[in-house]
Amino acid sequence: xxxxxxxxxxxxxxxxxxxxxxxxxxxxxxxxxxxxxxxxxxxxxxxxxxxxxxxxxxxxxxxxxxxxxxxxxxxxxxxxxxxxxxxxxxxxxxxxxxxxxxxxxxxxxxxxxxxxxxxxxxxxxxxxxxxxxxxxxxxxxxxxxxxxxxxxxxxxxxx
Numbered sequence: 323x324x325x326x327x328x329x330x331x332x333x334x335x336x337x338x339x340x341x342x343x344x345x346x347x348x349x350x351x352x353x354x355x356x357x358x359x360x361x362x363x364x365x366x367x368x369x370x371x372x373x374x375x376x377x378x379x380x381x382x383x384x385x386x387x388x389x390x391x392x393x394x395x396x397x398x399x400x401x402x403x404x405x406x407x408x409x410x411x412x413x414x415x416x417x418x419x420x421x422x423x424x425x426x427x428x429x430x431x432x433x434x435x436x437x438x439x440x441x442x443x444x445x446x447x448x449x450x451x452x453x454x455x456x457x458x459x460x461x462x463x464x465x466x467x468x469x470x471x472x473x474x475x476x477x478x479x480x481x
Contacts, residue, residue, distance in 0.1 A: 356382055356383050356384060357383050357384070357403075357404035357405060357477050358383070358384045358385075358386070358401055358402070358403040358404050358405075359376055359383050359384070359385045359386070359403055359404065359405050359406075359407065359473065360385075360386050360387075360388065360394065360397055360398060360401060360403035360405070360406045360407070361373060361385060361386070361387045361388070361406075361407045362387075362388045362389075362390075362391060362393075362394035362397075362406060362407070362408045362409060362412070362420070363387070363389070363407070363408075363409035363412070363438070364389050364390055364409060364411075364412045364413060365409065365461075366389065368461065368464075369387045369389070370387075371466060372385075372407065372466070372469065373385045373387055375466045375469070375470055376470065376473065386401055386403070389412075390412050390413050390414040390415060391408075391412050391414055391415025391416060391417065391419060391420040392414040392415045393414075394406075394408070394415070394420060395415065395420065395423060395424075398424070398433070402433075403433060404433070404434075404477060405433065405434050405435070405436070405473060405476060405477055406433055406434070406435045406436070407435075407436050407437075407438065407459075407469075407473070408420060408421070408435055408436070408437045408438065409437075409438050409439070410437055410438065410439040410446055410450070411439065411440070417437055417439075417446075417450065418446065418449055418450065418453070421435065421437075421450060421453035421454070421455065422453065424453075424454075425453055425454065434456040434457075434476050434477075435450075435454065435455050435456060435457075436455070436456060436457035436458070436459060436469075436472060436473065436476065437450045437455050437457070437458055437459070438458070438459035438460075438461050439458075439459075439460065439461060440460075440461050440462055441460075441462075456476050457472050457476055459472070
């Protein structure tokens with residue numbers, strides 16, 4: 323079923339739903355649905371691809387990038403993101419240390435975190451789950467669509 327609506331500004335944003343029909347969201351509603359996402363990863367190419375995927379098409383999220391855990395902690399305080407995508411192996415402050423600091427400041431329960439790593443390290447996965455992580459990405463099996471789906475699922479559960 324097709325729906326169409328306009329807001330007071332008359333702007334319409336069209337979004338494909340369920341692969342078969344068009345549903346139109348007023349632009350101001352799209353802005354309400356968009357979330358702040360912080361990507362903390364020293365891999366600049368991965369960060370850019372992920373940021374582009376989260377800011378284009380469908381609901382366009384507001385995405386900020388930090389390239390190490392230390393910078394990430396500062397951006398968490400400044401930005402108050404709705405979700406964090408965190409690399410485990412980084413310079414200065416690594417993923418586990420970052421999670422411990424967030425837990426120390428009681429930030430982890432309020433902000434869902436998805437961690438990513440090049441390896442399927444059961445020990446690190448277990449430790450990160452104990453620290454409140456909501457999802458895990460194995461970067462060697464990288465699929466932008468799957469990561470975006472995981473982000474959307476977590477945001478929908480939390481929001």
